[in-house]
Amino acid sequence: MTEIGAIPVFVAVADHGGFAAAARHLGLTKSAVSKRIGVLEAHLGTQLFHRSTRSISLTEAGEIYLAHAAQALDAAQDAEDAVAALQGQPVGLLRLSTPMSFGQLHVAPMVAAFLRQYPGIRIDLTMDDKFVDLVEGGIDVALRAGTLPNSALIARKLAPIHSVIVAAPDYLAQSGTPETPEDLLAHSCLHYAYSRDPSEWRLAGPAGDMRVQTSGVLRVNNSEALCTVLLDGLGIGRLPTFIAGAHLTSGRLVRVLPEYRLPEQALYAVFPERKHMPAKVRAFLDFVVERIGHDAPYWDLDAGPL
Known part of the structure; x- marks a missing residue:
């Protein structure tokens, strides 16, 4: 029987470059991750990682297995999203990433109302001004300000930023x-x-x-x-x-110098492309758009004429 349960662990170790980083990402202990990979290698009858005291890297067999394992993991996620779309209320853990200041001032105050409206959702909110890789970090939705780089991510404009x-x-x-x-x-x-x-x-x-x-x-x-x-x-x-x-x-x-304007930017919701958008992601996007998705968001009204 294929060690299906080990596939997410294997992909996490490959993506994060180590057992400790994968363990933090998955919420497991390092020993649990190491044991799961050991069982998978024993099942396959081959070594998937080169191990040293400072780093690990994929073997040739590991490279081949990763290509198929990543596809399997994506297919499993699509299947989960498709089933969740049929359910009445959105459920599950929603991982969000926001810039520090915007998150503190405008996202955190929304959280209670959102969770009351969708009691089946739990939120993991990360606030950081540094760029976060959504796929590597397992982030469902990120709010980002400014000019977005070209990527395979889907971006939805929420509001202008002045x-x-x-x-x-x-x-x-x-x-x-x-x-x-x-x-x-x-x-x-x-x-x-x-x-x-x-x-x-x-x-x-x-x-x-x-x-x-x-x-x-x-x-x-x-x-x-x-x-x-x-x-x-x-x-x-x-x-x-x-x-x-x-x-x-x-x-x-x-x-100061109110007759002069600084370059306008925008606030975007960014999320990985999927065949079926998870209901929890759609619920959050609709919620945020309703509250701040306007050409003149409420904070601009406070600032006066721009």
Whole structure:
């Protein structure tokens, strides 16, 4: 009898490059993964992995087995999705990935309402500003902002993302308010590290499109941390309106150079292509679209005219 139950374990070890990483991904112990692979190799009568103290790699037999095992695993997933589509209520574990700040501010507050509406679903929510490989990480849906790279993933646009240049009133009172983009050169401009152009700010305004090479005392890889230091009056920075909106409404931050616009981006829901979309994924997409899938999402209303 084929060791069908070992196929997901074998594929995880091959994909993650080791027993420990596969064990973390599968929620098993390393010894359980190693034992399962040992049983599979004994059943097949051949070694699937070259093992050393520091790494493992597929043998020739392992390469051949992986090609067929991956197809079998995909077919099993398609079968599961097809059956789940026939059921009334979506069920199962939904693995989500979101950027840190957006997840904290806008996804986490939705979770309770979503789970009350779909009690058969459980959520594993990962918030990280770094790029996450959906297939390798077993992610069902990721929310991503910006320009998406070409890939085999399916992307659904949810809403525009606007950014604004902001500062605290105290900073502007002490350092002056820039009247033109060139005035930014004389100010402490704070930067988000994961931007494609952290220090080069592209602006479109009455004088046309222009680029300003800004400088300052801080570069940080988290937008909420950037917002915190801006609120403390450390300088001028760019923030997406989904972070800045509430602070603009309260007056704790004010727009700088409001007649100039920063490049518009978009928020996407991204998910692996499947023959049958899992009901839990469709339920989440519909839920998110209903709440934020608009040309003018609620955080832009807080930010005022853009």
